[in-house]
Amino acid sequence: MSEAAFRQVTIVGLGLLGGSIGRAVQAHLPGVTVVGFDADAAVRAKARELGLAHTVAEKAAEAAQGSDLVILCVPVGAMGDAARALAPGLSQDAVISDVGSSKGSVARALAEALPGHHVIPAHPVAGTERSGPEAGFSSLFHNRWCIVTPPADADAAQVARLVAFWEALGARVETMEPDHHDLVLAVTSHLPHLIAYTIVGTASDLEEVTQSEVIKYSAGGFRDFTRIAASDPTMWRDVFLSNRDAVLEMLQRFTEDLTELQKAIRKGDGDTLFDHFARTRAIRRGIIEMGQDDARPDFGRSDHGGSK
Secondary structure, eight states: OOTTSOSEEEEEOOSHHHHHHHHHHHHHOTTSEEEEEOSOHHHHHHHHHHTOSSEEOSSHHHHHTTOSEEEEOSOGGGHHHHHHHHGGGOOTTOEEEEOOSOOHHHHHHHHHHSTTSEEOOEEEOOOOSOOSGGGOOTTTTTTOEEEEOOOTTOOHHHHHHHHHHHHHTTOEEEEOOHHHHHHHHIIIIIHHHHHHHHHHHHHHHHTTTTTTHHHHTOOHHHHHHHHHHTSOHHHHHHHHHHTHHHHHHHHHHHHHHHHHHHHHHHHTOHHHHHHHHHHHHHHHHHHHHTTSSOOSTTTTGGGTTTTO
């Protein structure tokens, strides 16, 4: 890491992402001190047991003392409260960032809670369906995108330090305006989760009718939906509420496209269906070619297991 690097990193929220950052910093940046904090005493105890940080503080403000980078790994709806709890211990020169998957609302909440501080939101586009301190592993961010969304008046040197930090953890970093990020993620992440929750919920409602055959005969497509729908409900509730406008816009477009496919099926229009499926198949190939997933039937996920 360069001379401009961070010396001490505080991680607030020690679940999958916070725990993975703690492990990754210790694995890739051995000279950097990691301080952790979680509002849940049981999580703090487990984090100490697992060694997710060099020190796990008992209070948020105490955790922030002496750190030049503070990363909030809490649900997006809790960002403002978490930031206010940190404020008494923050250095004026510290960079405050986060890992939330909606950025416009987070940027506003952090700026309001911490006026005058260097607030530079970020979103590592990485994760699994597992949650909790045991779920983290040091390679979670390898070859995954981290989108940094600095405000217009952000200090360029501080942005560069944050970019270097994520690159050191193995991530590929892109900078983006917060509102554009929210629109992109609404279609690539938020809408797929909403669809998955809906389909799995529908299947659950059908269980009694089908005498448990939905689960017994689950095909690969449904199993992938259940993996997505097993994600942390608190986190995703907050994501949909905080990114409401972009999600609703993408949901409207999806509904219109779904209606067109419904018409094609009703009319027996095989050409329309084939053309649509051929076009979307190319998207899958592109994702694999960019190294953002695996072509194997299990998508390579058995290699990760959440235990590294």
